[in-house]
Amino acid sequence: MHRDPNALPTMVFDWGSITWLVAPGGVPGASSTLGEVIINPGRGHERHEHPESDEILYIIDGEGRQTVGDGAEFPVKAGEAVWIPRGTLHSTFNTGWRPLRIIATYTPGGAEDALRDLPGFAELPAGTVPTWKADDHG
Numbered sequence: 001m002h003r004d005p006n007a008l009p010t011m012v013f014d015w016g017s018i019t020w021l022v023a024p025g026g027v028p029g030a031s032s033t034l035g036e037v038i039i040n041p042g043r044g045h046e047r048h049e050h051p052e053s054d055e056i057l058y059i060i061d062g063e064g065r066q067t068v069g070d071g072a073e074f075p076v077k078a079g080e081a082v083w084i085p086r087g088t089l090h091s092t093f094n095t096g097w098r099p100l101r102i103i104a105t106y107t108p109g110g111a112e113d114a115l116r117d118l119p120g121f122a123e124l125p126a127g128t129v130p131t132w133k134a135d136d137h138g
Contacts, residue, residue: 009125009126013121016037022035023035031109033105037102039092043093044091047089047091048091053086053108054084054085055104056107057082058103059080060103063078064100065093069090
């Protein structure tokens with residue numbers, strides 16, 4: 001099955017956006033989730049967990065800092081991967097001047113549905129380009 005990101009809705013938050021290319025709710029028979037995450041410069045998401053899913057992050061472009069569990073914060077950059085076991089608190093922040101682009105997977109899929117409950121969540125219809133306003137970045 002072919003999935004064109006321009007034909008899919010995009011989740012937007014105050015820190016960036018996510019387009020889910022494959023997810024159980026949108027692809028019949030899919031048991032995992034895969035999407036592209038964009039974290040805007042100077043932004044990031046707070047620590048959270050996915051109680052039922054492992055997560056893998058593959059950094060496509062940019063640089064940032066990552067936390068996983070109680071371990072020390074560490075830098076991430078293009079070409080690196082991060083594995084986050086289910087139920088483990090984690091966060092990602094963009095420390096660079098350009099968008100931090102990440103491929104994220106959930107196994108099993110479905111953890112993406114909980115993101116709809118986050119503050120500031122909105123969903124853009126297919127074909128709508130997310131915009132970002134740089135404010136309060138000191």
